[in-house]
Amino acid sequence: MEKKTLDVQGMSCGHCKAAVEGALKKLAGVSAAEAHLETGKVDVTFDEGKVTVAAMKEAIEEQGYDVIA
Amino acid sequence: MEKKTLDVQGMSCGHCKAAVEGALKKLAGVSAAEAHLETGKVDVTFDEGKVTVAAMKEAIEEQGYDVIA
Numbered sequence: 001m002e003k004k005t006l007d008v009q010g011m012s013c014g015h016c017k018a019a020v021e022g023a024l025k026k027l028a029g030v031s032a033a034e035a036h037l038e039t040g041k042v043d044v045t046f047d048e049g050k051v052t053v054a055a056m057k058e059a060i061e062e063q064g065y066d067v068i069a
Numbered sequence: 070m071e072k073k074t075l076d077v078q079g080m081s082c083g084h085c086k087a088a089v090e091g092a093l094k095k096l097a098g099v100s101a102a103e104a105h106l107e108t109g110k111v112d113v114t115f116d117e118g119k120v121t122v123a124a125m126k127e128a129i130e131e132q133g134y135d136v137i138a
Contacts, residue, residue, distance in 0.1 A: 014133070015084030064083070 001031060004053060006042045007069040008060055011035060016065070023059040027051050070100060073122060075111045076138040077129055080104060085134070092128040096120050 011017060017035040020042060024033035029050025035042045044056060057067040080086060086104045089111060093102035098119025104111045113125060126136040 010082075012081040013079075013085055015088060016082055019084060 001045050002048045003043065003045050006044065006067055008040050008042050009066040009068055011037055011040060011065060019063045020060055020065060023063050024056055027055060027059055070114050071117045072112065072114050075113065075136055077109050077111050078135040078137055080106055080109060080134060088132045089129055089134060092132050093125055096124060096128055
């Protein structure tokens with residue numbers, strides 16, 4: 001399992017946190033996702049044989065948030 | 070049909086807007102609800118024989134927002 005922290009812009013409330021975490025957890029290969037509203041950081045634990053960072057960024061962007069790193 | 074504007078605190082994003090509008094529209098007697106994020110105002114159109122303002126406030130508060138007027 002790999003761990004990565006993404007920087008996400010625009011998460012403003014608990015619904016946003018749930019939307020981002022939910023979109024990530026739906027991806028096969030993502031075993032954990034936790035978004036932090038105060039910092040915009042999203043910690044993801046994933047299997048790099050099953051899912052790419054690009055796919056995770058895309059899932060977040062589809063929810064309407066910008067991934068800046 | 071009666072119209073009323075409620076003042077709601079804590080709506081910060083599109084999910085919040087949808088949560089508040091959705092909770093109001095679920096109430097029998099509410100025919101329209103529109104929340105405005107910039108102002109915190111929520112416009113409701115309702116049948117006062119079927120639903121009370123108190124019930125509408127309660128529905129919003131159950132979603133985690135404060136109704137200040």
